[in-house]
Amino acid sequence: MEKARRFADHVRHVTQIYENALETLSQEAQPMDAILIHSGTEGIYFGDDRHISFQAFGHFNHWIPVNRPDQMLLFQPGKKPTYFQVVPPDFWYDQTVVQEAWWADQYEIIRLEKPQEVMDHLPNTRRIVFLGENTKFAADMGLPAYLHNEKNLVNYLDYYRGMKTEYEVEELREANRMAVAGHKAAEQAFLNFGSERDIHLAFLNANHMLETDSPYTNIVGLDRHAAILHYQYKQRAKGDQSRVLLIDAGCVSNRYCSDITRTYMRKGGHAVFGELLKGVDVLELKLAEMVKEGMPYRQLHEAAHDGVLDLLLASEIVKGNRDELAENQRISKLFFPHGVGHLLGLQVHDVGGFFKDDHGALAPPPEEHRFLRLNREMKNGMVFTIEPGLYFIPMLLDPERESELGKSLNWSLIDALIPYGGIRIEDNIWLSENGPVNLTR
Ligand code: GLY
Ligand code: MN
Ligand code: MN
Numbered sequence: 001m002e003k004a005r006r007f008a009d010h011v012r013h014v015t016q017i018y019e020n021a022l023e024t025l026s027q028e029a030q031p032m033d034a035i036l037i038h039s040g041t042e043g044i045y046f047g048d049d050r051h052i053s054f055q056a057f058g059h060f061n062h063w064i065p066v067n068r069p070d071q072m073l074l075f076q077p078g079k080k081p082t083y084f085q086v087v088p089p090d091f092w093y094d095q096t097v098v099q100e101a102w103w104a105d106q107y108e109i110i111r112l113e114k115p116q117e118v119m120d121h122l123p124n125t126r127r128i129v130f131l132g133e134n135t136k137f138a139a140d141m142g143l144p145a146y147l148h149n150e151k152n153l154v155n156y157l158d159y160y161r162g163m164k165t166e167y168e169v170e171e172l173r174e175a176n177r178m179a180v181a182g183h184k185a186a187e188q189a190f191l192n193f194g195s196e197r198d199i200h201l202a203f204l205n206a207n208h209m210l211e212t213d214s215p216y217t218n219i220v221g222l223d224r225h226a227a228i229l230h231y232q233y234k235q236r237a238k239g240d241q242s243r244v245l246l247i248d249a250g251c252v253s254n255r256y257c258s259d260i261t262r263t264y265m266r267k268g269g270h271a272v273f274g275e276l277l278k279g280v281d282v283l284e285l286k287l288a289e290m291v292k293e294g295m296p297y298r299q300l301h302e303a304a305h306d307g308v309l310d311l312l313l314a315s316e317i318v319k320g321n322r323d324e325l326a327e328n329q330r331i332s333k334l335f336f337p338h339g340v341g342h343l344l345g346l347q348v349h350d351v352g353g354f355f356k357d358d359h360g361a362l363a364p365p366p367e368e369h370r371f372l373r374l375n376r377e378m379k380n381g382m383v384f385t386i387e388p389g390l391y392f393i394p395m396l397l398d399p400e401r402e403s404e405l406g407k408s409l410n411w412s413l414i415d416a417l418i419p420y421g422g423i424r425i426e427d428n429i430w431l432s433e434n435g436p437v438n439l440t441r
Pocket of ligand 2: 426
C-alpha cells in the first residue's frame with residue numbers, strides 16, 4: 001500500500017531528525033538519551049465538569065496521527081519507537097483508539113490503562129527529555145525538570161517541522177481536496193441567499209464534518225463582516241440582501257490542516273469591488289509563482305504590498321505619486337493589515353516560522369511587519385499559505401479622513417465600498433524541488 005510506504009519513509013525521516021538532534025545537542029547543550037512525547041491532558045472548564053475540545057501536541061502527531069489525551073511516544077536512538085497507547089477502562093466515554101496498520105506497524109505498541117504505568121517501561125537513564133504541556137505529570141514520574149521541554153531540542157524540532165515529507169504533503173493535499181469541496185458548497189449556499197450560518201453548515205456538510213473536526217474556527221463573513229479579519233460569529237439572518245461572502249475555512253486529514261480563503265461578490269455589485277476581487281486573485285497566483293528556494297518569505301510580503309498598492313492606484317481609490325505612496329507601505333497597510341501567510345502543517349499556524357537556523361537563532365518579524373508569522377528563508381519541502389487581502393476597515397481608515405495621508409484617498413469611493421467589507425484569497429503552496437505547487441487549485 002502506497003500510504004504505508006509513504007508513512008514508513010516519513011518515520012525514517014523524523015527518526016533521522018531526532019537522532020541528529022540528540023547527537024548534536026548532547027555535545028553542544030547537554031546530554032540527552034531519550035525523548036518522551038506526551039500528547040496532552042484533557043482540560044475541563046473552570047468550575048464545571050465539561051471537557052474542553054482536545055487537540056494533541058503537534059510533535060506527538062508528527063509521529064502518530066491519533067488525537068487523544070495521555071498518549072505517549074518514546075524515542076531512543078537505534079530502537080524502534082514505542083507508542084504507549086493509554087486506553088483507560090471507562091464506561092462513560094468510548095476510549096477505543098482506532099489503529100490502522102499503515103501507521104501502527106512502525107511502532108512498538110504497549111497498551112496501558114493509566115498514563116503513570118509508563119514509568120515501568122522507561123529506559124534506565126535519568127536523561128529523558130519530556131516534551132508536552134503537562135510537566136506536572138512529568139515531574140510526578142521523576143523526569144528531571146531541566147529536561148522538560150528542553151529549549152534547544154524544541155527549537156531544533158520546530159525548525160525541521162517546516163519541511164514536509166512526501167507523506168505530509170499528501171495529507172495536506174487531501175486536506176485541501178476536502179476543503180475545496182466545502183468551499184464549492186459554501187459558494188452555492190451564498191448564491192442561494194443563505195445566512196452566514198447556512199453557509200458555514202454547507203461547508204461542514206460537504207465533508208460530513210463536525211465543528212470539532214475543523215483546524216480552526218471557520219470565518220464566514222457577509223458584507224461588512226468580511227472586513228473583520230478573524231470574524232468569529234455566524235449570523236442566522238438570511239442573506240437575501242447580501243452582496244459579498246468571505247469564507248476562510250479548512251479541513252484536517254490525519255491531523256494535517258488546510259487553510260483556504262475565498263471571496264465572492266454577487267452579480268450586480270460595485271464594478272470597482274469586482275475589479276479588486278479579480279486583482280487580488282491574480283496577485284495571489286503571481287505571488288505563489290514567485291517562491292523559490294533561498295528567497296526570504298518577507299520578500300513575498302513586500303511584493304504583496306506593492307501589488308495591493310497597484311490595485312488601489314488602478315481603481316483610483318488612491319491617487320498620487322506611486323513611489324511616495326509606496327514609502328513605508330503606509331497606504332497599503334491601511335487596506336492590507338496582516339501578514340501574507342504562514343507555515344502550514346499539523347497546526348494551521350505551524351511552528352518554526354521565526355528561526356534563522358536549527359540552533360534556535362531567531363528571525364523575528366521586522367517591527368514594520370509585526371503581524372508576519374513567517375520570516376524564514378524558503379526551503380524546498382516547506383508548505384505555507386499565501387493570502388493577500390484588501391479590506392475596507394473603518395477602524396483603520398477613519399483616523400485618516402482628516403490626515404495628510406488621507407488626502408491621497410478617494411473617500412467617496414471608499415464610502416461606497418465599505419459595505420462590501422473586503423477580500424482575501426488564500427491558497428496552500430508546497431515548495432517542491434521543481435518549484436512551487438499549488439495544493440489548493
Ligand atoms: N485562517 C487563519 C489564517 O488564515 O491565518
Ligand atoms: Mn485562513
Ligand atoms: Mn492562513
